[in-house]
Amino acid sequence: QTTFDIAVLGGDGIGPEVVAEGLKVLAATGVDVRTTEYDLGAARWHRTGETLPDSVVEELRGHDGILLGAIGDPTVPSGVLERGVLLPLRFALDHYVNLRPAKLFPGVTSPLSTEVTDKGLDFVVVREGTEGPYVGNGGALRVGTPHEIATEVSVNTRFGVERVVRDAFARAQGRPRKHLTLVHKHNVLVHAGHLWRRTVEEVGAEFPDVETAYQHVDAATIFLATDPARFDVIVTDNLFGDIITDIAAAVAGGIGLAASGNINPTREAPSMFEPVHGSAPDIAGQGKADPTAAILSVAMLLDHLGRTEDAQRVESAVAADLAERSAERSTSAIGDAVAARL
Ligand code: IPM
Ligand code: MN
Numbered sequence: 497q498t499t500f501d502i503a504v505l506g507g508d509g510i511g512p513e514v515v516a517e518g519l520k521v522l523a524a525t526g527v528d529v530r531t532t533e534y535d536l537g538a539a540r541w542h543r544t545g546e547t548l549p550d551s552v553v554e555e556l557r558g559h560d561g562i563l564l565g566a567i568g569d570p571t572v573p574s575g576v577l578e579r580g581v582l583l584p585l586r587f588a589l590d591h592y593v594n595l596r597p598a599k600l601f602p603g604v605t606s607p608l609s610t611e612v613t614d615k616g617l618d619f620v621v622v623r624e625g626t627e628g629p630y631v632g633n634g635g636a637l638r639v640g641t642p643h644e645i646a647t648e649v650s651v652n653t654r655f656g657v658e659r660v661v662r663d664a665f666a667r668a669q670g671r672p673r674k675h676l677t678l679v680h681k682h683n684v685l686v687h688a689g690h691l692w693r694r695t696v697e698e699v700g701a702e703f704p705d706v707e708t709a710y711q712h713v714d715a716a717t718i719f720l721a722t723d724p725a726r727f728d729v730i731v732t733d734n735l736f737g738d739i740i741t742d743i744a745a746a747v748a749g750g751i752g753l754a755a756s757g758n759i760n761p762t763r764e765a766p767s768m769f770e771p772v773h774g775s776a777p778d779i780a781g782q783g784k785a786d787p788t789a790a791i792l793s794v795a796m797l798l799d800h801l802g803r804t805e806d807a808q809r810v811e812s813a814v815a816a817d818l819a820e821r822s823a824e825r826s827t828s829a830i831g832d833a834v835a836a837r838l
Contacts, residue, residue, distance in 0.1 A: 499528045500801055503559040503766070508537040508577070509775025510785035510827075511565020517787030517831025518563060518794040521813070524835035525806045527798065532559070536581050538569035547580025553588050561797050562589075562768035565790065566775035579632065586625050589765040591758035592656065593663050594625035594737060595796070596772060598724070598744035598754070603819035608721070608747050615725035621744060622664040622729060623737025625758055627656045630734045652688040652733065657695045663761055664731035665703040675728035676700075677709045679716045679736055692733070717743055745772050752786030753818075755793040757800060767800050769793040783826040788814060791834055813837035 504519065506512030522529060534556070540546055556562060567582040586594070600606050600617040608617075627650075634648040661678075668676040678696045682689025693710070700708050709726075711719065713736045719726055720743045732740065745754035754772035771789030779785055791814055799807035813834045825833070 499530055500560040501558070502529050502531045502797070503556050503562045504531050504533045505536050505562060505564045505567075506533065507565040507567045507581075507775065508539075508569040509566055509777045509780040510773075511537070511567070511775055513565075513780070513783070513827050514771060514785050514787040514790035515563060515565040517827060517834075518790035520831045521791045521810060521835050521838065522794050522798075524838040525798070525803075525810060526838075527803055527806050537567050537577060538572050541572055541577065541580075547577065548584050553585070556585075556589070557765055559766045561766050561801060563790075563794065563797060564768055564770035566771065566773065568775045570777055583630060583632075585768060586758050587631075589758070589768065590760045590762070591625045591768060592627075592660050593757075593759040593761055594623035594734070595757040595759055596621040596623060596737070596741040596744065596754065597796075598741070598748040600748050601753070601815050601818045603821065604749035604753065606747055606749055608724070612722065612724070615723070617724045617748060619724065619727035619744070620667065620729055621737055621741050622660060622667060622731045623741060624656065624660045624732070624734045626734075627651050627653060628734030650685070650688055650733070650735070652691055654691065654695070657692055658699060659761075661692070661695050661699045661731055662702075664729055665699055665706055668706045668729040669703050671728055673728040674706045675709070676706050677711055677716075677727055677730045679711050679713050679730055679732040679740060681713050681736070683712060688733070696731070713740065716740060720744060720747060741772055749818075750786075751789070753788045753792065755789050755791075755796055757793070757796045759800065767797075769797040769800070783828060785827050787827050787831050788818070788834075791831070809838060810834075 506515045567577050597620045600613055606613050629648045629650040631651045633651050637645040668674055680689045680692050682693050745751045751773040756772050758768040760767050771793055795807045795810040817834050
C-alpha cells in the first residue's frame, strides 16, 4: 500500500495544536498520506448537541488509522464528551490494547534521581481498553438524598481478559527482557482479580520464555516511583492502567512526552493514536503545549501501518531534539525542529 488514509480528530483544547505538529512531522517523513479532518468534541456538541454520530464512526472505519488530539472541555459537563466521544470510539473500534510506552529519553529530566533512572526506565503498559469500570455498567438510586446509592460495576470477560493478556505476552516475548508483570488487586477484587491471575497463568503456558510477576496496584505505584527498572511489560485493567500510565508518564519526563495507541490488533477496524495528556484548556491557544507526545503518537501510528523505519526515524528525531532541548520553545517551534531533522 502506498497511500494511507488517516482520519484526524483534533478535538478540544490543545488537541488541534499538538496534532498539527504531529501532521507536520508526518508530512516530513515523506510517507504518502491522505488526511481527513473530523470535528468532534466541545465545539460540535455546543453547535449541534451531537457527540459521536454513527455516520462518523462508519466513515472512520474506512481509514487506515486515526490521529486524535484530546477530548474534554470545562464548558461541557464532565463525562459528556469522555463518555460520548472518546470511550465510544475505543469501544466501537474495539481498541482492546491501549498501549502506553514509558521510556526516559537521554537528556530528559525525570523527577526520580539519576541513581534510580540509571538502572533503566523503559517499559510499556498494556492497558485493557474496552472493559473494566469504563463500560458504564452501573447506576444511581435515590440521587440527592442522604440514602443515595451509586454503583460502577467493573466488567471483565474471559474473552476480553484473555485477548489482551495474550497480546501483552506476545509483546514481552518480542522484547529483550521477556518479562511481564500483571498489575491488579486480587486480594480485594477477588472476582476479577482471580480471572486475570488465572488467565495470565494459563496463557503464560504458551510463552515459556516469558517470565511473569504480579504486583498489587498500590504496590506497583511505589515501584513505579522508586524502582521502575523492574518493569518491562505491564498488563492491567482499564482503570488501573489509566492511573498507572499517568505515573509512568510523570517519571519518564512528563505527560507532554507520553504517547499512546488504542490498538485493534485484529485490524478489523482502524487503530487510534493519541497523546496520553488531556486537552489542557488552561494553556489552549497559547502555543505553549509540548507537541512531543503527539509526534511520538505519529511514530506509533507509522509503526502500526508497517512503516517501521519511518517510525524509527521520527522517534530518533524526537530523541535528538529532546537531547538538545534548552530554552522553552513554542508548540510550533518544537514541531519545526523535529520535522527539520527528517
Ligand atoms: C486517558 C484519559 C481518558 C481515560 C479520559 C479522558 C476518559 O484519561 O486516555 O487516559 O480515562 O481513558
Ligand atoms: Mn488517563
